[in-house]
Amino acid sequence: MKKLVNSLREAIALSGLKDGMTVSFHHHLRNGDYVLNMVMNEIAAFGIRDLTVNASSLFDVHAPLIRHIEKGVVTGVAADYIAAGLGRAFSAGVLEKPVEFRTHGGRPGDIALGRTPIDVAFIAAPSADPMGNCSGKYGKSACGSLGYAFADAMYAKKVVVITDNLVPYPLQDWSIAENYVDYVVEVDAIGDPKGIVSGTTQITRDPVGLVMASHAAKVIEASGLLKDGFSFQTGAGGASLAAAKFLKEIMLKKQIQGSFGLGGITGYMVDMLREGCFRSLLDVQCFDLKAVESLRNDPRHQEISAMQYASPSAKSAVVDSLDVVILGATEIDTQFNVNVHTDSNGYIMGGSGGHSDTAAGAKLSMIIAPMFRARMPIVTDHVTCISTPGKDIDVLVTQGGIAVNPKNVELKKRLLDAKLPVIDIHELKEKTERITGAPAKRAKGARVVAKVIGREGQLQDEIYGV
8 A cells, every 4th residue: 555645735635635624733843843834835725715723732833824714724723722923813803713722631532532523634743654654753853752643643534644754664663653644745844943842941040930939849848749659740931940940859858759750841851750750751742852862762751642641531641640730820810710821911822731631630730920920910800711720720839929729728738837938819919919000901802712622521711802
């Protein structure tokens, strides 16, 4: 059977793509991705219209998608995250139908259950062989884990692998196997390595960020969860990495070895693995070159699918075994609901990703955020959008104090016993507004521009236009 075709145009023709269908993409190439734009330009040249684009995330490099929306090539969009540049266009109402936001766990679950069927999946593969075995660990465009592409490959009606590093059959150490793949296309470049992964991720040097990070590590230490077998996820932001640094120092001092580090993996998490803080890393995406190299060479560093990572419809998911997760927020309200979809003015500039998945699964879900950004308080009476429900958040750590969700009486007592600066969230709000003033709430636009679908498939909130 011949799967290798001469061009992307030929693969699209063979896939049977027609008006009204759904195409999908993964986001492991992030802001270096060439594939989504390349594919959509070819589709537009065919004259195909009324498509839904289901992408695990969209970045500002995908701005040409707006042109395809304006011309009617694309009439529906589903994603787990949308970057700010694209987000402003969606907030302005460029798309007639609301965007559908899902979580990193909800998306593969809905694909597997047939709620969001995919007609043709286009998988950017840094390495592939002529039969479609492919990997993100090798090649000039190496991105590491392909965790978000597994569901697309497994459940789409047709699967097209696009690579710039075609190797002889069989590719060793593949991620996605040939039995899911219909066609393979070789192109000159699938992405810009400088935008795919950073050389390194940086710990913050900001004094405010370091105060918050120190508080966060002490909260974990006082929680009772920090013991042998401990499991942990944090993000790639500077304050989150600083919290991991302080936590590593505690773990090494107390000779605690955790079971696993989880999520989007950074070089700093790789350092924690190598220094004995964890027995393994479970990786759904790599954020920097050290993480890619580690995944390629260290058997303790394992690639996992988004389904295994966080899907509530899977028979089990790793987030359900997670002890602590550190997360961010653009807003949090006095009921501990968190917004990571919009800025304070209501413009789309993010998405849940794994935020609400990990918050729901972890024993301790922690938000690290400054008291205010650009004189906009982080704590508000009601968030602009509920990305993660307050019932799943345990604690907010700021430079002005640590607010504990009232549901978690034991945690509050532990933090007070540890002499940490615990503060009621209403007091924290008032303390912040004495510095910033109380901001006026913007008026909602007239039209819903996005629907936030909860990880279980329910409508969780709606985002109005600006």
